[in-house]
Amino acid sequence: MPQAQKILDKSKVVSSPARTITKVGVIGAGQMGGGIAHVCATSGYSVALHDLKKELFEKGLETIAGNMDRQIAKELLTEADKTKALKRITFAEKLEDFGDCDIVIEAATEDEDLKHKIFAALCPHLKPTALLASNTSSISITRLAATTDRPEDFIGMHFMNPVPRMELVELIRGSRPRTKHSRPPRHSSKASAKRRRCRKTSRRSSSIACCCR
Numbered sequence: 001m002p003q004a005q006k007i008l009d010k011s012k013v014v015s016s017p018a019r020t021i022t023k024v025g026v027i028g029a030g031q032m033g034g035g036i037a038h039v040c041a042t043s044g045y046s047v048a049l050h051d052l053k054k055e056l057f058e059k060g061l062e063t064i065a066g067n068m069d070r071q072i073a074k075e076l077l078t079e080a081d082k083t084k085a086l087k088r089i090t091f092a093e094k095l096e097d098f099g100d101c102d103i104v105i106e107a108a109t110e111d112e113d114l115k116h117k118i119f120a121a122l123c124p125h126l127k128p129t130a131l132l133a134s135n136t137s138s139i140s141i142t143r144l145a146a147t148t149d150r151p152e153d154f155i156g157m158h159f160m161n162p163v164p165r166m167e168l169v170e171l172i173r174g175s176r177p178r179t180k181h182s183r184p185p186r187h188s189s190k191a192s193a194k195r196r197r198c199r200k201t202s203r204r205s206s207s208i209a210c211c212c213r
Helices: 003-010 031-042 054-073 079-088 112-125 141-146
Strands: 023-027 046-050 089-091 103-106 131-134 154-159 169-173 198-201 206-212
Touching (some): 031 046, 031 154, 054 079, 054 089, 079 089, 103 112, 112 131, 112 141, 141 154
Parallel strands (some): 023 046, 046 089, 103 131, 131 154
Antiparallel strands (some): 198 206
């Protein structure tokens, strides 16, 4: 199974109904965002890639094409695969362009305030069934999810760098928000802060790490 397909299948919240993912939105066309767009496109997904300027998108696309050329040289990809994958990546000029995406992965600068603003601006344009994810490696998923209109459909997807070469992704589930109807937490806050890791072996290496925090 292609890398991105395994990752996206694992990202679905257990308590939510199964959903079909055909189009992926990626915010940020830099090293990480470009890498995420790369593996999604080569796995057969349509990708809407957003950055502040089209020039940044075009620069990111050039990097993606160069990385695909390296995969071709190693016989991991064919020229036909590259051509098809690049056609699947389109420029999302505005956040409104993510309206038909099944999942949107944020890969912007590691700044919590900035991420809060991105999600606040993004959510009104998403369809109700769309999933949200952040590539953050250090910011609380619970806090990020709480700023959206769908915390139960929000997950951390920490891709390793360089994305096209590293078959390891952390899937991070935030804590469920407490309400007057919710049950008390099963673990103390100290114990809940500890990550539970599970690894699934792929054909080459450990490909997926699932964490909770």
